[in-house]
Amino acid sequence: MTDAVVAIEGLSIDYVVGAGRFRAVSDVSLEVPRGHVVGIVGETGCGKSTLAQAIPRLLPEPPATIGGGRILFEGIDLVQVPRWKMPQIRGTGINMIFQEPLNSLNPAFRVYDQLAEAVHIRQVREMGRASVERPEPGPFDYSRRSNPTAADAWSGKVVPGGAVPEVVHRRQVDQQSGLSRADLRKEVLDYLRLVRINDPETILDLYPHELSGGMRQRIMIAMALSEKPSLLIADEPTSALDVTIQAQVLTLMKELIEEVNTSILFISHDLGVIAETADELGVMYAGKLVEFGPVAEVFESPRHPYTKALLRAAPTRYKTDGPLLSIAGNVPNLSHPPPGCRYHPRCPIARPLCRVEPGPPLLGVEGMSPSHRSACHFPAEVPQIP
Amino acid sequence: MFWRVLRANPLTLAGFVVVAAICIAALIMVVAPHLLTAYGADQLTTDYNQAPSWQHPSGTDGIGLDIYSETLYALPLDLAIAFAIAGTAMIAGGGLGLVAGFWDRPGTIGGAVSIFVMRVTDIFLAFPSLILALAIAVSLGRGVWQLIVAILLTWWPYYVRLVRGETLAVKHLPYVTAARAAGVTDGRIVLRHILRNVLEPVVVYFTLDIGTVLVTLSTIGFVGLGLAYPGQAEWGSMMSYYQGSGLITAYPWTVLGPGLAIFVTVLAFSLLGDGLRDVLDPRSRRVLAGTGTGAITAAAPPEPPVPAAGAPGELPAGPEAPVAA
Numbered sequence: 256m257t258d259a260v261v262a263i264e265g266l267s268i269d270y271v272v273g274a275g276r277f278r279a280v281s282d283v284s285l286e287v288p289r290g291h292v293v294g295i296v297g298e299t300g301c302g303k304s305t306l307a308q309a310i311p312r313l314l315p316e317p318p319a320t321i322g323g324g325r326i327l328f329e330g331i332d333l334v335q336v337p338r339w340k341m342p343q344i345r346g347t348g349i350n351m352i353f354q355e356p357l358n359s360l361n362p363a364f365r366v367y368d369q370l371a372e373a374v375h376i377r378q379v380r381e382m383g384r385a386s387v388e389r390p391e392p393g394p395f396d397y398s399r400r401s402n403p404t405a406a407d408a409w410s411g412k413v414v415p416g417g418a419v420p421e422v423v424h425r426r427q428v429d430q431q432s433g434l435s436r437a438d439l440r441k442e443v444l445d446y447l448r449l450v451r452i453n454d455p456e457t458i459l460d461l462y463p464h465e466l467s468g469g470m471r472q473r474i475m476i477a478m479a480l481s482e483k484p485s486l487l488i489a490d491e492p493t494s495a496l497d498v499t500i501q502a503q504v505l506t507l508m509k510e511l512i513e514e515v516n517t518s519i520l521f522i523s524h525d526l527g528v529i530a531e532t533a534d535e536l537g538v539m540y541a542g543k544l545v546e547f548g549p550v551a552e553v554f555e556s557p558r559h560p561y562t563k564a565l566l567r568a569a570p571t572r573y574k575t576d577g578p579l580l581s582i583a584g585n586v587p588n589l590s591h592p593p594p595g596c597r598y599h600p601r602c603p604i605a606r607p608l609c610r611v612e613p614g615p616p617l618l619g620v621e622g623m624s625p626s627h628r629s630a631c632h633f634p635a636e637v638p639q640i641p
Numbered sequence: 642m643f644w645r646v647l648r649a650n651p652l653t654l655a656g657f658v659v660v661a662a663i664c665i666a667a668l669i670m671v672v673a674p675h676l677l678t679a680y681g682a683d684q685l686t687t688d689y690n691q692a693p694s695w696q697h698p699s700g701t702d703g704i705g706l707d708i709y710s711e712t713l714y715a716l717p718l719d720l721a722i723a724f725a726i727a728g729t730a731m732i733a734g735g736g737l738g739l740v741a742g743f744w745d746r747p748g749t750i751g752g753a754v755s756i757f758v759m760r761v762t763d764i765f766l767a768f769p770s771l772i773l774a775l776a777i778a779v780s781l782g783r784g785v786w787q788l789i790v791a792i793l794l795t796w797w798p799y800y801v802r803l804v805r806g807e808t809l810a811v812k813h814l815p816y817v818t819a820a821r822a823a824g825v826t827d828g829r830i831v832l833r834h835i836l837r838n839v840l841e842p843v844v845v846y847f848t849l850d851i852g853t854v855l856v857t858l859s860t861i862g863f864v865g866l867g868l869a870y871p872g873q874a875e876w877g878s879m880m881s882y883y884q885g886s887g888l889i890t891a892y893p894w895t896v897l898g899p900g901l902a903i904f905v906t907v908l909a910f911s912l913l914g915d916g917l918r919d920v921l922d923p924r925s926r927r928v929l930a931g932t933g934t935g936a937i938t939a940a941a942p943p944e945p946p947v948p949a950a951g952a953p954g955e956l957p958a959g960p961e962a963p964v965a966a
Contacts, residue, residue: 313818317747339827346824353822358815363837372833376824478823 259286259327260486260518261310261349266324268302268309271317277590278322279305281542284617287486292512292519294533294550296526296565300586302542304354307490307522311349312341329485346373347380350484352475354491359475360463366474367459370443373478378439446477449514450507469500476508480515490522505531526569530554535626538562541587541597547617548627558620558629558637560602596632604636653916659909667717678710683871690892700894702883706871708898715874715899719906722785722875723854726792731847734800737762739839741801742808743831759805762798770795771860778866788867792857803846807839841921848914852907859903876903 268280280302287293297303308314310326312333326333328349336344345351353359360369440459447455450473463471472492479487489508493501509532512519523529529536529550536550538561546559557563564582584601587593596614599605609632617628621635631637647654669676680686686697686705693700699708741758744751765773774795781787811817812835820834855876861867862877865885870878876899883895 308818311822313822315813342821342824342826344824345822348824349822350824351819351822353815353819355815359819361816361820361834361838372820372825373823475819478819482823 258289260289260329261520262286262327263306263310264325264327266306266309266326267322268305268314269320269322271320275590278592279319279542279589280309281322282324282616283539283542283544284324285537285544285547287518287520288535289485289518290516291534292521292532293535293537294521294523294529295537295539296523296529297539298565298586299524300589301539302589303522303524303539304490306539307351307488307520310486310488310520311345311351312336312338313345313351343380346376346482347484349486349488350479350482351488351490352472352479352492354494357468357471360471362463365460365462366447366466367440367443369463370446370459370474370478370481371439374439374442374446374481377482442481446481447474449480450474450477451503452477469496469503472496472500472504473507476504480517483515484517486520487517488520488522491524492521493528494523494525501528508532526554526566538565541592542589543597543614543630544617545598545614545630546628548629549624552624552627556623556638558623558627558634559598559631560604560637560640561598563637563640564601603640604633606633608632647916647920650916650919652912653919656909656912656914656916659905660913663716663720663906663909666713667720670713671717674710674714678707678713680707680710682710682714682874684710690888692892693894699898700892702888702892702895703886704871708879708895711874711879712876712898712902715876715879716902718785718874719855719858719876719902722789722858723851725789726796726854726858727847727850729793730796730800730850731843734797735804735843737797738801738804738806739808739831739836742805743812743827743835745809758801762801765795765798766802768795771857774857775861775864775866778861783867783869785868785873788858788861791861792854796854799850800843800846804839804843807842808835811835811838841918844921845914845918848910848917852910852914855903855907855910859899876900 263283263285266280266283267278269276269278283302283306285293285295295303295306305314305319309319309321310328310333321334324334328344331344333341333344360366443459444455447458452458452470452473458466458470458474463474466474476492492508493504496504505528508519519532521529521532533550536546536548536553537544538546538553538559540561546553546557546562548558553562554566557566561582568581582601587597587600593600595608595610595612596602596605598614599609602609612632614630615632617630618634619625620627620629629637647657666677674682683706686701686707688697688701688707689705690703691697691701697707697709699712701707737758740751741755745755746752774791777791777794778788781791817830817834820830825834858867858875859877859880862870862875862879863881863884865878865881867878867881868875870882879899880896883889883892888895
C-alpha cells in the first residue's frame, strides 16, 4: 500500500433488519492506487453498492453497521471519524456519482444552484488550505510541499507543529478571494462545458425535470468533478442510461479523469463498461471480494471459477453464437450463507474441502502479475473449466 | 408565471382575488377607515335595530351600532390574530418537526430530542384542542394576547407532525444523499435541501390553516370567552353578543354581518391554499401555465414525471434539452 488513495482493510458491513442481521460485505480488502480506475463487478445483491456507499460513510446507520475493518483514506481511518466531521471529507475528498440520475438532483433547485453549491464548497476549502500553506515565520516546519488534502483539514496531522487549518467562513472566502457571483457563474459554466453540454447558459436556469436522463447524469458528473475529489466513486453511473448516452458518458469520464486527476472506484454489473474504463478489476460474490487484478489479465485468464462463469455469461466477443450461458443456481441468501466457500454450491470444480473450509483470503496466483489475487482454494484449476 | 397559473384555475383565482381584497380592506381599515365606512369604531348612532338599508348595509343593533362598520373594524384584528397564531405555530412547530425529523437516529442526542419532542406533541394532540384552548383562555382571562396564547398552545403540534413526516420522507431521497456526498453539511442540508422541499405542503397547510384559526377564534368568541364586545370588535364575540342578547330572532341581520365575514374569509383562504400547491411546485408550474395558454400538446402525458416537452412555449431552443436521452 504505497500510494493508495483509499485502502480498505478487512471491511465488513452488517444490516440489522428486525431481529435478523446479515453481512452484506464481509472482510473486503481493496486498494485504489492514485490515478487509477478500479472497477468492481458482481451480480445484483453481491454488496458492491453497499461497499461503495460505505466508503464515504453514506450508508444509513442504522440499519447498516460497520462490523469491522478499516477504511484508510489518505491515511485516515474513516471508520473512526465522527459523523459530524465526515462532510469535510466528502465532496472534495471523496465524491460520488449515483445510479439514479433521475432522482439525484434536487427537484426544487435550478441546475445553477446545485452546481454553484458544489463549486462553492470547493472554493471554501481551497481557501482553508491556502491559509495553511501561507508561510509564516515561526517554529512551524512546512516540509510538506504538496497541498494538504481535504482529509487533512480536520486531522492536523499533516502540518508539523499542529497548525490545523482554520475554519473559513463562506463570506470570508468571498471577501478575501474577491470571488464574485460572476466568477462563480463563470466557473459553473466552465464545468458544464467540460461535460460537453451545449448551450450551458440556457441549461443553467432549468430545473432537473426539464432535462433528459443523459443531461442529468452529465450534470451530476459536473457537480462531482467541480469539487476536484481525490477519489470519485461511481456507483453504476451509466446503468440507467441507454447505450449511446452510456458511451458518451464513459468517454467523457475517461477524458475527465486526466483533466482533473482523480482516482475512480467504478461499480458496475456491466463487464463491457468495466473493460472500457478500469485499470484494475475486483470481482465480488456474496459480499466477498473473490478476485482482484489488472483488468486485462483478469479478463484473459481469470483465476476464480466465479469470474470465469461471469465472463462466459456476458454477451461479448467470448460468445457470438448460440444461447447465452447462465450460472447455475442462485446468489446465496446472505442471512444464511453456505458453509465453506460461498461459491461452492455453484462451482464446477468444488471439492469436499470447499464445503468445509471458507474461501481463503485473497492470495497471489502463481504465474500471474503480483497484484493479481484470487480467493479460490484451487486457482490453478480454473483454466481447465470448459 | 404566477398570474398564468391563477388564470388556469378559476377557483384559485377567485380565492386569490378575495384574499387580496380582504387584505387591502384590512389595511384601509387600519390606515383610513373613513374610506370604507362613515362611522368610527364603536360610534353609537341614533338608529336602533334598523334593518339593512343603504345607510346601514347590515343594519344596526339595539344600542345603535352600525353592524357593517363594526364588522369591518373587526377585520384587521381578526386577520392579525389568525396570521399571528398560524405563523408562530408554523415557525415553531415546523422548526421542531424539521429537527425531530432529521436528527432522529436512536441512541444519539438528536434521537433523544426527537423522541421527547414527538411525545410532547402526542400529549398535546391527545387533548381535544378546542377544549384545551377554552380552558387556557378561561384561566388567562380576556384579551387579545390571552386569546393568541390560548389558541397557539394547542396549535403548534399539527405543524410538528406535518413537517416531521415530510422531512422523514425527503431525507432519504437520492438527492439528499447526493448532496451529502458532495460534502454539504447537515445544517445546510436541512436548511436548504430539505426545507425547500417540505415548504410546499407546509405553506399550503398554512393558508388553509388561516381559515381554521379564524373559525376556532370565532368559536371561542361565540361561547363568550373571547374579547369583550361591545368595545373590542371581533367577529366571534360579535356573534356571541347578538346571539346571547336574543337579537338573533328579532333582528337576524346583526348576526349576518360577522357570520358572512367569517364565511367569506375562510372560504377564500381555502380556495387559495388549494391552488397554491401548483404555484409552488416547479414540476407542475410549467404544465399548468401551459394549460392556461392552451399550449399543452395532446402528446404530453398528464402525470409527473413531467417531460420537458409539456410546455413547448416555455422551453429554450437548446437542441439537447428535451430529446437527448
